[in-house]
Amino acid sequence: MKEIRGYLHYIYNVLRKKEIWIRPQIKKEVLWLGNQYAGFYVVPELLNSNSIVYSFGVGEDISFDKALIEIFSCTIYAFDPTPKSIKYIKEQGNIENFNFSPVGIYKKDCSVDFFLPKNPNYVSGSIYHENTLEEKIPVPMKKIQTISKELKHIKIDLIKLDIEGAEYDVMDDILDLGMNIPQILIELHHRFSTIGIAKTKDLLQKMYRAGYKIAAISPTHEEYTFVFIGNAVV
Numbered sequence: 001m002k003e004i005r006g007y008l009h010y011i012y013n014v015l016r017k018k019e020i021w022i023r024p025q026i027k028k029e030v031l032w033l034g035n036q037y038a039g040f041y042v043v044p045e046l047l048n049s050n051s052i053v054y055s056f057g058v059g060e061d062i063s064f065d066k067a068l069i070e071i072f073s074c075t076i077y078a079f080d081p082t083p084k085s086i087k088y089i090k091e092q093g094n095i096e097n098f099n100f101s102p103v104g105i106y107k108k109d110c111s112v113d114f115f116l117p118k119n120p121n122y123v124s125g126s127i128y129h130e131n132t133l134e135e136k137i138p139v140p141m142k143k144i145q146t147i148s149k150e151l152k153h154i155k156i157d158l159i160k161l162d163i164e165g166a167e168y169d170v171m172d173d174i175l176d177l178g179m180n181i182p183q184i185l186i187e188l189h190h191r192f193s194t195i196g197i198a199k200t201k202d203l204l205q206k207m208y209r210a211g212y213k214i215a216a217i218s219p220t221h222e223e224y225t226f227v228f229i230g231n232a233v234v
Contacts, residue, residue, distance in 0.1 A: 010221045018191070019221065020200060025213040028227060033071070034064030040160060040185040041216035041225045042068070047183075049073040052153055054144075056080070056105045057162035059124055060088040062098070064160070069097045077151060079103055081114065081139035082125045105161070106141035107169040114139040126164035129194070144174055158183040165189040168199050175210045184212065184226045191222075
């Protein structure tokens with residue numbers, strides 16, 4: 001019943017031009033990892049014990065990352081500059097195959113103003129000043145190229161972006177570099193009034209032109225799973 005209500009809400013927003021009517025473009029076996037709030041679909045055939053995963057925006061929930069480690073034994077590199085997230089990760093102690101850096105990802109190496117939630121029960125901050133965000137703090141940001149160079153990674157197998165609106169600038173950078181990452185998981189934030197649906201439509205077209213296709217979409221129609229297929233015919 002909950003999924004039906006969610007789907008009807010999605011259709012309603014499509015009709016109001018607040019949402020995009022879109023379905024998966026390729027047929028792949030997919031697996032939901034993580035809980036209802038922090039999870040994503042992944043394509044299992046593209047993951048193994050040698051896989052390198054970059055998980056940007058972990059908040060206070062690493063159920064997705066733990067599932068990747070448990071099922072595939074891959075190595076996770078997690079990133080989040082949010083104070084609550086940094087505290088939460090420290091409290092978890094050492095987790096095998098899990099590495100954390102208190103920085104965010106952006107289109108350049110810099111310090112940016114990060115707007116924190118007004119509600120003390122919320123975690124995620126954003127570079128966008130939405131109505132629900134009030135306090136701001138400076139946080140360190142790095143480009144994907146800087147991060148991968150520091151970690152000495154030539155190949156990244158999966159990137160997850162749950163970065164509260166910064167995904168548009170970050171994906172422009174990733175696509176410009178031609179990294180051809182096999183899987184990219186993105187929570188899209190066109191629901192933000194400061195972003196809007198046009199930015200998501202533009203990003204989707206850029207992804208398609210770069211050789212990516214949508215393999216799965218979450219029931220909330222916020223989390224998208226992209227697979228790189230290049231110029232292959234599907």
